[in-house]
Each structure stands twice: as structure tokens, then as C-alpha cells.
Amino acid sequence: MEKQNDVDKIVSLAKRRGFVFQSSEIYGGLNGCWDYGPLGVELLKNIKEEWWKSMTYREDVEGVDASILMHPKVWEASGHVANFTDPMIDCKQCKARFRLDVLGDSINQKKKDKAVIETKTEFKANAQVLERIENKLSNPGDEDPFNLLLEDAEISKVLLSKLNCPQCGNPNTFTDARKFNLMFKTFIGPVEDNSAVVYLRPETAQGIFVNFLNVQGSARQKLPFGIAQIGKAFRNEINTKNFLFRTREFEQMEMQFFVKPADDKKWYDYWKAERLEWFKSLGMTPSKLRYHDHPQNKLAHYAKEATDIEYEFPFGWGEIEGIHNRTDFDLSQHEKFSGKSLKYFDEESKEKFVPYIIETSAGASRSFMAFLTDAYYEEEVKGEIRSVLKFHPRLAPLKAAILPLVNKDGMPEISREIEKTLRKNFKVFYDDKGAIGRRYRRMDEAGTPYSITVDTQTLEDRTVTVRERDSMEQVRVSIDQLTNYLSDKLLNS
RNA sequence: GCGGGCGUAACUCAGUUGGCAGAGUGUCAGCUUCCCAAGCUGAAUGUCGCGGGUUCGAGCCCCGUCGCCCGCUCCA
Numbered sequence: 001m002e003k004q005n006d007v008d009k010i011v012s013l014a015k016r017r018g019f020v021f022q023s024s025e026i027y028g029g030l031n032g033c034w035d036y037g038p039l040g041v042e043l044l045k046n047i048k049e050e051w052w053k054s055m056t057y058r059e060d061v062e063g064v065d066a067s068i069l070m071h072p073k074v075w076e077a078s079g080h081v082a083n084f085t086d087p088m089i090d091c092k093q094c095k096a097r098f099r100l101d102v103l104g105d106s107i108n109q110k111k112k113d114k115a116v117i118e119t120k121t122e123f124k125a126n127a128q129v130l131e132r133i134e135n136k137l138s139n140p141g142d143e144d145p146f147n148l149l150l151e152d153a154e155i156s157k158v159l160l161s162k163l164n165c166p167q168c169g170n171p172n173t174f175t176d177a178r179k180f181n182l183m184f185k186t187f188i189g190p191v192e193d194n195s196a197v198v199y200l201r202p203e204t205a206q207g208i209f210v211n212f213l214n215v216q217g218s219a220r221q222k223l224p225f226g227i228a229q230i231g232k233a234f235r236n237e238i239n240t241k242n243f244l245f246r247t248r249e250f251e252q253m254e255m256q257f258f259v260k261p262a263d264d265k266k267w268y269d270y271w272k273a274e275r276l277e278w279f280k281s282l283g284m285t286p287s288k289l290r291y292h293d294h295p296q297n298k299l300a301h302y303a304k305e306a307t308d309i310e311y312e313f314p315f316g317w318g319e320i321e322g323i324h325n326r327t328d329f330d331l332s333q334h335e336k337f338s339g340k341s342l343k344y345f346d347e348e349s350k351e352k353f354v355p356y357i358i359e360t361s362a363g364a365s366r367s368f369m370a371f372l373t374d375a376y377y378e379e380e381v382k383g384e385i386r387s388v389l390k391f392h393p394r395l396a397p398l399k400a401a402i403l404p405l406v407n408k409d410g411m412p413e414i415s416r417e418i419e420k421t422l423r424k425n426f427k428v429f430y431d432d433k434g435a436i437g438r439r440y441r442r443m444d445e446a447g448t449p450y451s452i453t454v455d456t457q458t459l460e461d462r463t464v465t466v467r468e469r470d471s472m473e474q475v476r477v478s479i480d481q482l483t484n485y486l487s488d489k490l491l492n493s
Numbered sequence: 494g495c496g497g498g499c500g501u502a503a504c505u506c507a508g509u510u511g512g513c514a515g516a517g518u519g520u521c522a523g524c525u526u527c528c529c530a531a532g533c534u535g536a537a538u539g540u541c542g543c544g545g546g547u548u549c550g551a552g553c554c555c556c557g558u559c560g561c562c563c564g565c566u567c568c569a
Contacts, residue, residue: 007562016504016519022560028542029560079569098566175494182569202569238494238567246568300569315563384530405527433521437529444529455527465528472529 006314010373011243013387017446019043019372020244032240032247039446042397042427044251044368047282048230050394051253051362054278061226061255062219066207068232069188069198074206077337078330079301080183080199089160089174098166100156104146107166112146115162119149122158129154184234184248200234205359207231208256209330212342212355216258223344223355224267226257230364242315244369251364258355260346261328267358268305268325275321275360276309279367283392284374288312292319302329309362311370320370321362328354371395375447381472389447390470393493398448399426400486403439405455407432415454418464418479426486444469450486452477 014020019040023033036044056063075081089098104112116137123129133155136148150156160174184200187193201207208227215227230253240246259267272291280286294306304327308319331342331354343352375389393399402419404411412432422428429448431439436453443451451467458464458479465474466485477485 011561012504025560027559031560082569235568241568242562302569381529386530403528407526411527435526435529435531437531439530440528441530453528457527467528474528 007243010314010369010376013376013445014040014372032237033249034244034247039397040368043372043391043395043447044364046395046397047367047371048251048253048364050282051278051364051367052228052230055226055228055253055255055360060221060224061228061257062215062221063228064208064211064215065229065231066204066211068201069186070201070206070210072198073337074210074334075183075199075202077333078206079333080202100150103150103166107146107163111164115159116146116149118162119155119159123155182236184236202235203233203361204229204231204252204254205256205330205361208254209334209357210338212258212331216344223346224257224259224263226255228253228255230254242313242318244365245313245315245318247365250366253362253364253367255360256326257358257360258344259358261353261356264304264325264327264356264358268323271358271360272307272323275323275362279309279311279320279370282371282395283390284311284370288374290317292317300324302326311366311374313370313373318366319363320366321360324359324361326357326359328356330357331355386441386444388444388469391447391449393449393490396447396449397427398429398443398446399490400450400452401429401431401439401443401448403430403436403451403453404432405436405453409456410459411454414458414479418452418454418482422482422486425483440467440472450489452482 011020015022015037017039018037021035021037022029023035024030052063055061089100089103116133120130120133123133132152133149136152137145149159161172163172163174165173183202185197186200187196188198189196208229211227215221216225231251232249233252234249237246237248240248244250255271257267257271276289276291279289288311290310290312292308292310294303294308299306303324305325307323309321309323310317311320334340335342335354342354344355345352371391372389375391377388377390379386379388389396391397400422402415402422404415415430415432419428419430429443429446431442433439440451447469449469451469453465453467453474455465457476462479463476464479464482466477466482467474
């Protein structure tokens with residue numbers, strides 16, 4: 001109950017203040033799609049900009065911006081075509097769902113053997129199918145032969161009817177296997193046939209891998225070095241969930257760091273520490289951040305070592321960034337599928353090899369939600385509730401508000417002058433509507449760190465008050481020092 | 494994909510047995526106002542998520558559908 005309220009509160013605030021709107025709202029919305037409003041787009045842009053600066057304003061990382069549509073073979077090489085199409089079955093009785101390729105793991109051997117025998121009996125008039133069954137049973141490789149049988153549509157249909165649901169134990173309750181293709185498919189050109197199929201990228205990383213030598217050569221980089229990219233990616237998830245957390249369209253901030261294989265551990269540890277520090281440096285509550293190291297037996301097909309940086313959302317801990325040792329898997333696969341060498345020649349050792357890759361992959365949309373959630377506070381001030389978004393000043397959508405204390409005596413004119421000057425460098429907001437206290441509170445709720453107020457003293461000595469959002473304390477600053485004052489706060493906080 | 498909850502103004506929500514569409518907050522205009530959602534006056538804003546049905550009459554009952562939240566499942 002409380003959890004739900006927390007998420008709802010954020011969703012409601014996000015809409016009311018123009019951070020996030022539901023996509024296509026006037027048409028009833030589109031499942032799991034969201035639009036960023038005026039304040040949201042600024043916050044998102046600032047998050048991406050901070051990431052970009054911290055990741056690429058250094059001599060060993062270059063940037064790219066690759067096309068979302070890529071050659072379809074990229075996704076065969078990456079493993080996504082195979083791994084993104086897990087056939088699934090449901091139990092009609094208890095509604096449990098299983099991945100067909102691992103169903104065998106949850107059924108004991110005796111029952112499996114029995115089901116296979118019954119299946120063979122059913123096919124006894126069909127020599128062709130019987131041969132396929134025997135063939136799979138006798139040449140299982142390192143697979144469970146039972147799972148191999150399930151992969152064959154014709155055999156699996158009968159085999160499934162001989163099995164009991166591992167969840168509820170009822171016999172013959174499985175639906176037919178259905179494929180869930182998690183990549184969005186579309187077509188290049190006007191003809192929608194198979195030769196024109198392309199995919200919306202399910203991760204930005206591949207755009208970096210295929211450009212490895214282009215970037216290395218043109219930027220005259222040597223190992224170790226990285227390539228960074230920010231961009232949208234798409235996964236046709238079965239379910240969307242938790243506001244911006246699980247969506248089908250999302251934005252990634254990825255950096256792939258190319259290293260000598262022997263140095264992989266060193267750089268994995270380096271980036272693991274570096275990336276957690278980034279979130280903390282932008283004010284995220286340290287106690288709400290943690291690592292989740294992946295155990296060896298749960299690693300993805302390409303990874304040697306992996307950890308998630310998790311944030312404690314109102315709904316629980318959730319991954320906002322993954323750090324992986326991808327080994328030489330990706331580049332080797334692209335060598336294989338493209339026929340082009342992606343080896344690096346090391347001048348010192350005179351060796352030619354495929355580099356290892358340490359990946360840092362952060363979700364921009366997820367980081368947005370984490371920063372937004374983390375910044376939200378409700379405080380009691382003189383018996384009233386003050387809602388305030390305590391964004392780090394560099395992330396705040398608006399940097400300062402300019403407020404004439406009253407709308408007379410030349411205060412609006414001076415305020416407009418200040419606004420004009422500050423606008424050259426900062427996203428600022430001019431507000432002369434309503435009482436000053438109300439205007440401060442409005443800015444609190446938008447997360448604006450500084451409010452500049454023009455009062456009677458301004459008319460005498462050209463100074464204004466600057467009110468700090470979190471402490472609500474004020475200092476007097478000379479008008480001609482305002483740009484310096486704000487610059488200093490933004491750079492050094 | 495399954496189950497549960499919800500959907501009424503920008504936001505939070507009320508809406509009685511099926512009988513005129515409401516409140517608070519916010520927004521806007523004016524007055525007032527020299528520092529923290531103050532006060533006064535006035536104003537605008539509704540396909541009651543959408544589509545059907547029942548009924549003399551539906552925000553309310555029924556069916557379908559879409560969306561959000563929760564749980565399961567999924568999340569290489």
C-alpha cells in the first residue's frame with residue numbers, strides 16, 4: 001500500500017510539474033511509453049550531459065553516435081536473434097509460465113524418460129520423426145537431449161502432452177509453445193518482405209563494437225581506450241512496469257573500454273568503482289546505492305564478470321547500470337560474421353590480438369527516475385508541508401528564478417534586466433505572479449536551486465537576495481556578480 | 494500472458510437506492526503584499542478512460558476494450 005503511494009506520488013508530481021507525461025494520453029495512452037515535458041527534458045539532458053562530460057572529457061575515451069538501424073547480421077553475430085526468441089509455454093491450469101528451453105531442468109529424469117517412450121509410441125507409424133528423435137537422443141552434445149527434443153516443434157507438441165506441469169502437477173495442461181521475439185522488427189523500403197527486415201537496436205553497444213577500428217584509427221587511440229555513446233534502444237518486453245523503470249523504448253548511456261586481455265580485471269574494478277562514484281557525486285543518497293554482483297552461473301552468454309549498480313526505488317532495489325567484462329566475445333563474433341579482422345596490433349609487444357571489452361551500461365531513463373525519486377522530499381515548515389526536489393544544481397532543470405518582490409517601484413524592470421543577462425548562460429525562470437512565499441515554494445517543487453529576489457535595497461545599492469533552495473537561507477549578492485556567483489555554485493558543488 | 498485493485502477538472506479525491514457534475518488544491522485576472530504555499534474579489538477548465546448494452550433516465554448496473562498500480566510470469 002505504502003509502496004504504491006510512493007510511486008503514485010512521483011508519477012503525479014511528474015505530471016503536475018511537467019517532468020513526464022504519458023505517451024499519447026488523449027488517445028488513452030500507449031502501454032509503457034512516456035513523454036518528457038519541459039522540466040523533464042531539461043533534467044534528462046543534464047543527466048546525459050554530466051555523464052558525457054565525465055566519460056568523454058578525458059583522453060582515453062572517444063564518443064560516437066551510431067545509427068539505430070544496423071545491418072541485420074549484427075544481431076546474428078551478437079546473439080540477439082537466437083537469444084531474444086525464447087519459446088515460452090503456459091500451464092492452462094495454474095497459469096505458470098515456463099521457458100521451453102529450460103523446462104527439462106525442473107522435471108525429474110524418470111518422468112522425462114517415460115514421456116519420451118510414450119512420445120515414441122505415438123510416432124511409431126512415422127519413421128521420419130522417429131529417426132529425428134533417435135538422432136537427438138544419441139547426439140546430445142553438452143545439451144540435455146530432452147531439451148533438444150523440445151526444440152523440435154513437431155516432437156515437442158506431443159512430448160508436452162505427456163508431461164505434468166512442474167508447478168501444479170496437472171497432466172497435459174501446456175499451451176503450444178509461443179515465441180517471444182524481444183527485438184522490434186521493421187522493414188527498410190516499401191516492400192515488407194524478409195530480405196528487407198531490420199531491427200530497432202536492443203542495445204547501443206553493437207554500434208560501438210562495429211566501429212572499433214574506425215574510431216581507433218581516426219582518433220589515433222591506443223589500448224586501453226574507450227568509446228562512449230548515448231542513444232535510444234528498444235526491447236519488446238512482455239510486460240512494462242514501474243513507470244519509467246521497465247519500458248520498451250529507453251535510452252542508454254554506454255561506454256565500451258577496450259583493453260589487453262591480461263588487464264581486464266584491473267579495468268573492470270576501475271570502472272566499477274568509478275561508475276558508483278558518479279551517481280554519488282551528483283547527490284544520490286549513498287545508502288540507496290549498492291552493487292549486485294552476478295554469480296558465475298547466472299552470467300550472460302558473453303560475460304566473464306558482471307555487476308549491477310542498483311538504486312533502492314520505492315518498489316525495491318532496481319538496476320540502473322550494469323558493468324560487464326564482455327571479454328573478446330563481441331569483436332570475435334563480428335570477425336566471424338563480417339569476415340573482417342578486428343584485431344589490434346600492439347606496438348610494444350608486437351602482438352596482434354582481439355581486445356577484451358569492459359562495458360559500463362547505464363540507463364538514462366532509469367537514472368532519471370532514480371535522480372527524481374531520490375531528490376523528492378516533503379518537509380514540515382511552520383506547520384505546512386513543503387515539497388521540494390533537492391536536485392544537484394548541475395542536474396536541476398532550472399538553475400535560478402528571478403523574482404521582483406513586488407510589482408512596482410521599478411523592481412520588475414531591474415528583474416527583467418537581470419533575467420536578460422543570466423539567460424545568456426543559464427536556464428532561468430522569471431516569475432512575478434503571487435506572493436513571494438508562494439513563488440519560492442513553486443521553485444522548491446521544480447527543484448530550482450537558487451531564487452534571486454529584487455527588493456527595495458536593490459534600488460539603492462544594486463544588490464539582490466539569493467535564496468538557497470535546501471536551507472531556505474538568503475545572502476545578498478551584487479547584481480554584477482550574479483553570473484560569477486551562479487557559475488561558481490554550478491562548477492564547485 | 495494470468496489474477497487482483499483502480500480510472501470523475503491540471504493534481505488529490507467525493508459523488509447516497511440509477512434522478513441537475515461536486516469539493517479542496519492548483520491555474521488565470523484584479524486588488525493587496527518588503528521575504529517563505531497570507532488575505533480579498535472575480536474567472537476559466539469535464540468526450541465521468543473509450544465503445545457498446547440495459548433503462549423513461551447511467552458517473553453509478555452489464556459486456557467488451559484501453560491505460561495505470563500490485564502480485565505471478567518475464568527481464569540474453
